[in-house]
Amino acid sequence: MAAWLLAVVAALSACDSAADPGSDTSGVRAPTGPTRLEALPPRTDLIDAQVVQWRSWRSVDDRTLEVTVTAGPADCYGADPEVTESETAVRLRIRVGLLPEAAGKECPAIAKESVVPVRLTSALGNRTVEPLS
Structure with missing residues (x-):
């Protein structure tokens, strides 16, 4: 190779x-x-999950966003997106943590840009996308 x-x-x-x-x-x-960023698996069972600032987002379709974050490799880390939707805005908070199945393995200590898929309950339309504080 x-x-x-x-x-x-x-x-x-x-x-x-x-x-x-x-x-x-x-x-x-x-x-x-354009390069394709690795997607972090969305999970709710992450170990030591911490809120990370997201940099950007893009619409994949009318109800799916890809949010760019810095995290470790996707075979060790996952993301837990929190979404609040209103008529005018979509607010996002992304937590990144260790996958339970990666707890016993050696994970490289590297930071890389990855995307987190976020599914909306209704179409994005003209709503703004902003951080959830």
Whole structure:
């Protein structure tokens, strides 16, 4: 797998430098297309769950949001979204904690951006999305 990845990077670097002869070929460019963030599983049985600030959100469909948070890897951590809906606003609080099945395993201490799926009881429409305090 690593050899395949290196071959792809080398091929892309060669294509990039061929397209722009004056470009710097000493490094590898970061991908420019959209990347798919890992989804944290929504759970209510998390261990030591803490409220985290969410950064952004996007509408997946009329009743589902994806909220961006920083957390550990999804095989160790989950999220417990709390939603309050009114006619004018959707208010969100996200708690992140350890999955019960990950309590005995070694989880890497890394922070990464992930998304939390949030299901609304009614369509978002023109309502605002804001933090629940």
